[in-house]
Amino acid sequence: MAAHFTVIKKDLQTKARLGRLITAHGEVETPCFMPVGTQGTVKAILPRDLKEMGCQILLGNTYHLLLRPGHELVREMGGLHKFMGWDRPILTDSGGYQVFSLGAMRKITDEGAQFQSHLDGSSHLLTPERVVAIQEALGSDIAMVLDECIPAAAARDYVYDSTERTVRWARRSLRARGKPDQLMFGIIQGGLFEDLRRRCVEDMAQLPFEGFAVGGLGVGESETELNAIGGFTAGLLPADRPRYLMGVGRPQDIVNGVRAGFDMFDCVVPTRNARNGTLYTWAGKLNIKRAEFAADPRPLDEACGCYCCANFSRAYLRHLYMSGEILSAQLNSLHNLYFYQRLMDKCREAIRVGQAERWPQISGSTDAA
Amino acid sequence: MAAHFTVIKKDLQTKARLGRLITAHGEVETPCFMPVGTQGTVKAILPRDLKEMGCQILLGNTYHLLLRPGHELVREMGGLHKFMGWDRPILTDSGGYQVFSLGAMRKITDEGAQFQSHLDGSSHLLTPERVVAIQEALGSDIAMVLDECIPAAAARDYVYDSTERTVRWARRSLRARGKPDQLMFGIIQGGLFEDLRRRCVEDMAQLPFEGFAVGGLGVGESETELNAIGGFTAGLLPADRPRYLMGVGRPQDIVNGVRAGFDMFDCVVPTRNARNGTLYTWAGKLNIKRAEFAADPRPLDEACGCYCCANFSRAYLRHLYMSGEILSAQLNSLHNLYFYQRLMDKCREAIRVGQAERWPQISGSTDAA
Numbered sequence: 001m002a003a004h005f006t007v008i009k010k011d012l013q014t015k016a017r018l019g020r021l022i023t024a025h026g027e028v029e030t031p032c033f034m035p036v037g038t039q040g041t042v043k044a045i046l047p048r049d050l051k052e053m054g055c056q057i058l059l060g061n062t063y064h065l066l067l068r069p070g071h072e073l074v075r076e077m078g079g080l081h082k083f084m085g086w087d088r089p090i091l092t093d094s095g096g097y098q099v100f101s102l103g104a105m106r107k108i109t110d111e112g113a114q115f116q117s118h119l120d121g122s123s124h125l126l127t128p129e130r131v132v133a134i135q136e137a138l139g140s141d142i143a144m145v146l147d148e149c150i151p152a153a154a155a156r157d158y159v160y161d162s163t164e165r166t167v168r169w170a171r172r173s174l175r176a177r178g179k180p181d182q183l184m185f186g187i188i189q190g191g192l193f194e195d196l197r198r199r200c201v202e203d204m205a206q207l208p209f210e211g212f213a214v215g216g217l218g219v220g221e222s223e224t225e226l227n228a229i230g231g232f233t234a235g236l237l238p239a240d241r242p243r244y245l246m247g248v249g250r251p252q253d254i255v256n257g258v259r260a261g262f263d264m265f266d267c268v269v270p271t272r273n274a275r276n277g278t279l280y281t282w283a284g285k286l287n288i289k290r291a292e293f294a295a296d297p298r299p300l301d302e303a304c305g306c307y308c309c310a311n312f313s314r315a316y317l318r319h320l321y322m323s324g325e326i327l328s329a330q331l332n333s334l335h336n337l338y339f340y341q342r343l344m345d346k347c348r349e350a351i352r353v354g355q356a357e358r359w360p361q362i363s364g365s366t367d368a369a
Numbered sequence: 370m371a372a373h374f375t376v377i378k379k380d381l382q383t384k385a386r387l388g389r390l391i392t393a394h395g396e397v398e399t400p401c402f403m404p405v406g407t408q409g410t411v412k413a414i415l416p417r418d419l420k421e422m423g424c425q426i427l428l429g430n431t432y433h434l435l436l437r438p439g440h441e442l443v444r445e446m447g448g449l450h451k452f453m454g455w456d457r458p459i460l461t462d463s464g465g466y467q468v469f470s471l472g473a474m475r476k477i478t479d480e481g482a483q484f485q486s487h488l489d490g491s492s493h494l495l496t497p498e499r500v501v502a503i504q505e506a507l508g509s510d511i512a513m514v515l516d517e518c519i520p521a522a523a524a525r526d527y528v529y530d531s532t533e534r535t536v537r538w539a540r541r542s543l544r545a546r547g548k549p550d551q552l553m554f555g556i557i558q559g560g561l562f563e564d565l566r567r568r569c570v571e572d573m574a575q576l577p578f579e580g581f582a583v584g585g586l587g588v589g590e591s592e593t594e595l596n597a598i599g600g601f602t603a604g605l606l607p608a609d610r611p612r613y614l615m616g617v618g619r620p621q622d623i624v625n626g627v628r629a630g631f632d633m634f635d636c637v638v639p640t641r642n643a644r645n646g647t648l649y650t651w652a653g654k655l656n657i658k659r660a661e662f663a664a665d666p667r668p669l670d671e672a673c674g675c676y677c678c679a680n681f682s683r684a685y686l687r688h689l690y691m692s693g694e695i696l697s698a699q700l701n702s703l704h705n706l707y708f709y710q711r712l713m714d715k716c717r718e719a720i721r722v723g724q725a726e727r728w729p730q731i732s733g734s735t736d737a738a
Binding site: 046076313315316318326331 | 408409410412413414415416417437438442445446447452453454663664666676680681682684685687688689691692694695696698699700
């Protein structure tokens, strides 16, 4: 078993496992959810409040930090942890997902991905080596390799070629490593083709990564496809290293992922939905802008222990939303992230006690997010 | 001496006084600054953080709450304190200032002020009686009477007539009172004319208000005029009741006001400036968007103990501002309000110890805010 990751308990009824991941900035109990701190901040939330809700690890976006304020500036300021006032673990992505989301603004070759900044149109080249160097400058605890995130609708030939290139890039990433205390995860692509996923895992699992992520999901495929390919791929990955389902997802997707054997998750859904007024409760999602809440004195969720639910009514939250107040984004984001942290608590507890009835029950959250 | 207000100590070198104001939601040590919670929230700040920085009392805006979500809804939800999650004192203004700021959208008669909502153009009438009823519905600890806030440039005849009407409205307000535990403050107008200010005080001081405010300042007059008329009027007001300098101001204005004998202040400057990136430090104001801060690892203010200064660099705060992040407004507002609270601490301490050299020294903050 790898020194940085320990499977503490395996669930008998599912493929879920309880684990402990050790990083340069401390331990993470898995399965865990990583709130997304795109531009060096989890939108609308103080780091202090992330800690208070039990958040163990954040995700930072290499693409955004590269463009603004620049990874060299972040390094000069003492690294991303110090820069953003967060002393617990940080995982940084490779920037690949953002670059490939740019569509016409990027060009991919074996060397890497050329793209134009969404901020000022300036031209940048991301190579596997440069992505490693950037993440070393940021000083994250876990670096992701550069990969190509393939659209769900991609044809088999394209998926095959792209996935081969992702594997070649992964090898180059390992050779470029220079920061011994930074873990590095490989990324499995292969689209919606089981044989290509298997082939990719067979290649990648031979490489000395400290963990493996499954990419290319949560990008337009159906829920059935997500669960099928996610579950299939998780089952192929080495059991002694953490498994990260990238960019997923809605609460039910995460529970499904945990049950399939994934250990780590990230998604912008809780914070983006919060800013749009879509809020999670244990009785289902609700949209706070609806007129029915205008005079509703109840908290968002009677079953929730967050600061928002302890102090404010649905009527107040609706008022803040309708008035365009910044506090609306703050309280809604606090609540949704707290919900996600409790969701992970419940998953870990279900595995710990080994009782099927302890798995969290999600109401209505399989609706489109 | 009035039961709700005690002057604890008078300064010997200035007209400043240290006092204690007792309200239905607790005591306030004066001189005090009231952050402005326009729409039922101090913009970008959790009530918890207001408490943590030592904020004793907030100001709520009757005009805004009347239009959205409506005072009857706030009453139904248990009053403004419960609605906005704030259990310390609240002072509500009368709405007069906002109505008179509307210019062409309002019409004033002896009965009251007719105006059109800035939100939807709907027509509303504010009378002295209605303003009392609205504030009773909101359940604030201190209600302000309806007055006409006169522009600094107004001609003497207009000021005379308007101020007479403000006094008549004040008498009607007292007759309309129905909430024994709500204090009510009268408002002194009179423009920049000392004799009209004196005449207004002579009329108002005979009325059984629990405090007096000086209005019509901070509305376009010069700093010299502000200090002259403010100081002049403060000296005329009854010594046994709190004196509130409405809508003022910048840090130096507040220190001047305290030294002239005012006990209470409010202003949107610290929060509005925060959102614009203008931040107060004990070495002067700075604008965080300036390029010189891009790689500045120092806190905003080495001398500040706020959460923002304890955890973040100028470089990070600039990055947040340039990136349009909500956290920028949060951290900047936290800092500026903390600065204002410490400013009031220093004023109170200077009076308490009676040493002239203890008065806070403001650097550069007399610039236009």
